[in-house]
Amino acid sequence: MTIKIYGDAGSGSLRRVTAAAKIMNIELERVNVDLFKGESQTDDFKSRFNPHGLTPVLEEGDIILWEASAINLYLADKMNSPLTGTTREERFQVLQWMFWSGEQWRTFTTTIFDERVAKTILGMPKDEAVIKFAEGKIRAAAKVLDQHLEGRKFMVGNGLTFADIDIAAPFSQVDRARFPFEEYPNLIAWHDNLLQSFPAWAATKAEVDKRMESFLESVGVNL
Ligand SMILES: N[C@@H](CCC(=O)N[C@@H](CS)C(=O)NCC(=O)O)C(=O)O
Structure with a gap:
Protein backbone atom coordinates (compact mmCIF):
# COMPACT_ATOMS: atom_id res chain seq x y z
CA MET A 1 0.00 0.00 0.00
CA THR A 2 1.26 3.49 -0.81
CA ILE A 3 2.60 5.43 2.14
CA LYS A 4 1.97 9.13 1.72
CA ILE A 5 3.83 11.74 3.71
CA TYR A 6 2.52 15.30 3.89
CA GLY A 7 4.93 18.12 4.58
CA ASP A 8 7.07 21.00 3.35
CA ALA A 9 10.62 20.44 2.07
CA GLY A 10 11.83 23.27 4.33
CA SER A 11 10.75 21.43 7.48
CA GLY A 12 13.27 19.81 9.80
CA SER A 13 10.46 17.66 11.21
CA LEU A 14 9.64 16.26 7.76
CA ARG A 15 13.35 15.70 7.25
CA ARG A 16 13.47 13.33 10.23
CA VAL A 17 11.00 11.11 8.41
CA THR A 18 12.34 11.43 4.86
CA ALA A 19 15.90 10.74 6.02
CA ALA A 20 14.85 7.74 8.12
CA ALA A 21 12.73 6.34 5.29
CA LYS A 22 15.67 6.59 2.87
CA ILE A 23 17.91 4.81 5.38
CA MET A 24 15.30 2.06 5.80
CA ASN A 25 14.70 1.83 2.03
CA ILE A 26 11.05 2.71 2.42
CA GLU A 27 9.44 4.48 -0.50
CA LEU A 28 7.25 7.41 0.46
CA GLU A 29 4.91 9.36 -1.77
CA ARG A 30 5.56 12.98 -0.91
CA VAL A 31 2.59 15.35 -0.81
CA ASN A 32 3.67 18.96 -0.64
CA VAL A 33 2.04 21.14 1.99
CA ASP A 34 3.24 24.73 1.62
CA LEU A 35 3.65 25.88 5.20
CA PHE A 36 4.53 29.41 4.11
CA LYS A 37 1.07 29.61 2.53
CA GLY A 38 -0.53 28.22 5.70
CA GLU A 39 -1.70 25.06 3.93
CA SER A 40 -1.55 22.98 7.13
CA GLN A 41 -3.72 25.48 8.98
CA THR A 42 -6.83 25.12 6.83
CA ASP A 43 -10.00 23.58 8.30
CA ASP A 44 -9.76 20.85 5.68
CA PHE A 45 -6.18 19.89 6.60
CA LYS A 46 -6.97 19.99 10.32
CA SER A 47 -10.08 17.85 10.02
CA ARG A 48 -8.52 15.33 7.60
CA PHE A 49 -4.98 15.06 8.88
CA ASN A 50 -3.90 16.81 12.07
CA PRO A 51 -6.11 18.98 14.29
CA HIS A 52 -2.97 20.84 15.40
CA GLY A 53 -2.24 21.97 11.83
CA LEU A 54 1.28 20.55 11.98
CA THR A 55 3.30 18.38 9.64
CA PRO A 56 4.64 15.80 8.84
CA VAL A 57 1.59 13.56 8.60
CA LEU A 58 1.64 9.98 7.35
CA GLU A 59 -1.29 8.38 5.55
CA GLU A 60 -1.41 4.69 4.75
CA GLY A 61 -4.86 3.44 3.87
CA ASP A 62 -7.07 4.31 6.85
CA ILE A 63 -4.11 5.09 9.07
CA ILE A 64 -3.30 8.74 9.73
CA LEU A 65 -0.36 9.48 12.00
CA TRP A 66 1.30 12.72 13.07
CA GLU A 67 4.43 13.50 15.11
CA ALA A 68 7.63 12.66 13.23
CA SER A 69 8.92 10.35 15.98
CA ALA A 70 5.72 8.30 16.01
CA ILE A 71 5.79 8.12 12.20
CA ASN A 72 9.39 6.91 12.29
CA LEU A 73 8.59 4.23 14.88
CA TYR A 74 5.67 3.12 12.72
CA LEU A 75 7.92 2.83 9.66
CA ALA A 76 10.68 1.07 11.62
CA ASP A 77 8.18 -1.42 12.99
CA LYS A 78 7.39 -2.53 9.43
CA MET A 79 11.07 -3.16 8.70
CA ASN A 80 12.26 -4.43 12.08
CA SER A 81 14.83 -1.66 11.75
CA PRO A 82 17.90 -1.25 14.00
N1 LIG B 1 6.44 17.75 17.29
C1 LIG B 1 6.09 17.79 15.90
C2 LIG B 1 6.47 19.14 15.35
C3 LIG B 1 5.80 19.40 14.04
C4 LIG B 1 6.04 20.82 13.57
O1 LIG B 1 6.30 21.75 14.36
N2 LIG B 1 5.92 20.99 12.25
C5 LIG B 1 6.08 22.28 11.65
C6 LIG B 1 7.12 22.23 10.53
S1 LIG B 1 8.72 21.81 11.15
C7 LIG B 1 4.75 22.67 10.98
O2 LIG B 1 4.12 21.86 10.35
N3 LIG B 1 4.34 23.93 11.11
C8 LIG B 1 3.16 24.40 10.48
C9 LIG B 1 2.53 25.57 11.14
O3 LIG B 1 2.96 25.92 12.26
O4 LIG B 1 1.61 26.12 10.54
C10 LIG B 1 6.81 16.66 15.14
O5 LIG B 1 7.86 16.23 15.64
O6 LIG B 1 6.32 16.20 14.11
Missing part, protein backbone atom coordinates in the same frame (compact mmCIF):
# COMPACT_ATOMS: atom_id res chain seq x y z
CA LEU A 83 17.09 2.49 14.08
CA THR A 84 15.06 1.65 17.21
CA GLY A 85 18.14 0.05 18.86
CA THR A 86 19.48 -3.48 18.66
CA THR A 87 18.96 -4.75 22.21
CA ARG A 88 16.15 -4.31 24.73
CA GLU A 89 18.29 -1.89 26.75
CA GLU A 90 19.20 0.11 23.66
CA ARG A 91 15.58 0.31 22.58
CA PHE A 92 14.63 1.98 25.86
CA GLN A 93 17.65 4.28 25.73
CA VAL A 94 16.61 5.33 22.23
CA LEU A 95 13.11 6.08 23.52
CA GLN A 96 14.57 7.98 26.46
CA TRP A 97 16.48 10.32 24.14
CA MET A 98 13.58 10.63 21.71
CA PHE A 99 11.18 11.73 24.46
CA TRP A 100 13.83 13.99 25.99
CA SER A 101 14.64 15.64 22.67
CA GLY A 102 10.99 16.53 22.11
CA GLU A 103 10.56 18.19 25.49
CA GLN A 104 13.97 19.52 26.49
CA TRP A 105 15.77 20.17 23.24
CA ARG A 106 13.66 20.87 20.16
CA THR A 107 11.14 22.90 22.20
CA PHE A 108 13.82 25.51 22.73
CA THR A 109 15.40 25.37 19.27
CA THR A 110 11.90 25.80 17.82
CA THR A 111 11.39 28.83 20.05
CA ILE A 112 14.57 30.41 18.70
CA PHE A 113 13.64 29.50 15.12
CA ASP A 114 10.28 31.22 15.66
CA GLU A 115 11.92 34.30 17.16
CA ARG A 116 14.76 34.71 14.65
CA VAL A 117 13.29 33.28 11.45
CA ALA A 118 9.47 33.07 11.58
CA LYS A 119 9.02 36.49 13.20
CA THR A 120 11.43 38.10 10.74
CA ILE A 121 9.42 36.62 7.85
CA LEU A 122 6.21 37.91 9.44
CA GLY A 123 7.72 41.34 10.09
CA MET A 124 7.31 40.98 13.86
CA PRO A 125 9.87 42.17 16.43
CA LYS A 126 12.00 39.52 18.15
CA ASP A 127 11.65 39.06 21.89
CA GLU A 128 15.25 39.13 23.13
CA ALA A 129 14.25 37.92 26.62
CA VAL A 130 12.64 34.80 25.11
CA ILE A 131 15.76 34.20 22.97
CA LYS A 132 18.00 34.54 26.01
CA PHE A 133 15.87 32.15 28.05
CA ALA A 134 15.73 29.53 25.26
CA GLU A 135 19.47 29.84 24.60
CA GLY A 136 20.11 29.16 28.28
CA LYS A 137 18.03 25.98 28.07
CA ILE A 138 19.83 24.92 24.87
CA ARG A 139 23.27 25.51 26.41
CA ALA A 140 22.37 23.44 29.49
CA ALA A 141 21.11 20.58 27.29
CA ALA A 142 24.00 20.86 24.81
CA LYS A 143 26.50 20.61 27.66
CA VAL A 144 25.00 17.26 28.70
CA LEU A 145 24.94 16.06 25.09
CA ASP A 146 28.54 17.17 24.61
CA GLN A 147 29.65 15.17 27.66
CA HIS A 148 27.63 12.14 26.56
CA LEU A 149 29.15 12.28 23.07
CA GLU A 150 32.77 12.36 24.28
CA GLY A 151 34.40 9.38 22.53
CA ARG A 152 31.11 8.28 20.91
CA LYS A 153 29.94 8.34 17.32
CA PHE A 154 26.28 7.67 18.17
CA MET A 155 23.91 8.62 20.98
CA VAL A 156 23.11 4.97 21.74
CA GLY A 157 25.18 1.87 20.98
CA ASN A 158 27.38 1.57 17.91
CA GLY A 159 25.01 2.52 15.16
CA LEU A 160 22.59 5.19 14.00
CA THR A 161 19.26 5.28 15.83
CA PHE A 162 16.28 7.57 16.12
CA ALA A 163 18.04 9.10 19.14
CA ASP A 164 20.58 10.58 16.70
CA ILE A 165 17.98 11.62 14.15
CA ASP A 166 15.72 13.34 16.68
CA ILE A 167 18.57 15.17 18.42
CA ALA A 168 20.25 16.13 15.13
CA ALA A 169 17.04 17.64 13.72
CA PRO A 170 17.70 21.23 14.87
CA PHE A 171 20.90 21.23 12.80
CA SER A 172 18.48 21.53 9.86
CA GLN A 173 17.93 25.21 10.72
CA VAL A 174 21.15 26.08 12.58
CA ASP A 175 22.51 28.29 9.79
CA ARG A 176 19.38 30.43 9.84
CA ALA A 177 18.42 30.35 13.53
CA ARG A 178 21.99 30.45 14.90
CA PHE A 179 21.63 28.02 17.80
CA PRO A 180 24.78 28.18 19.99
CA PHE A 181 25.95 24.69 18.99
CA GLU A 182 29.46 25.75 17.94
CA GLU A 183 30.37 26.03 21.64
CA TYR A 184 30.13 22.22 21.95
CA PRO A 185 32.88 20.45 19.96
CA ASN A 186 31.70 16.86 20.57
CA LEU A 187 28.21 17.80 19.44
CA ILE A 188 29.60 19.35 16.27
CA ALA A 189 31.91 16.37 15.58
CA TRP A 190 29.03 13.92 16.11
CA HIS A 191 26.82 15.82 13.69
CA ASP A 192 29.62 16.18 11.10
CA ASN A 193 30.03 12.41 11.26
CA LEU A 194 26.30 11.89 10.64
CA LEU A 195 26.48 14.13 7.57
CA GLN A 196 29.53 12.27 6.25
CA SER A 197 28.39 8.74 7.08
CA PHE A 198 24.73 8.91 6.06
CA PRO A 199 24.11 10.29 2.56
CA ALA A 200 20.39 10.49 3.38
CA TRP A 201 21.13 12.93 6.21
CA ALA A 202 23.25 15.11 3.92
CA ALA A 203 20.80 14.94 0.99
CA THR A 204 17.85 15.93 3.16
CA LYS A 205 19.85 18.83 4.63
CA ALA A 206 20.45 20.11 1.12
CA GLU A 207 16.72 19.83 0.43
CA VAL A 208 15.80 21.86 3.54
CA ASP A 209 18.44 24.50 2.77
CA LYS A 210 17.32 24.86 -0.86
CA ARG A 211 13.67 25.30 0.06
CA MET A 212 14.37 27.73 2.91
CA GLU A 213 16.88 29.81 0.99
CA SER A 214 14.71 30.09 -2.11
CA PHE A 215 11.68 31.05 0.00
CA LEU A 216 13.62 33.65 1.99
CA GLU A 217 15.03 35.10 -1.22
CA SER A 218 11.59 35.17 -2.85
CA VAL A 219 10.23 37.34 -0.01
CA GLY A 220 13.40 39.44 0.25
CA VAL A 221 14.24 38.33 3.80
CA ASN A 222 17.87 38.51 4.82
CA LEU A 223 18.27 36.97 8.26
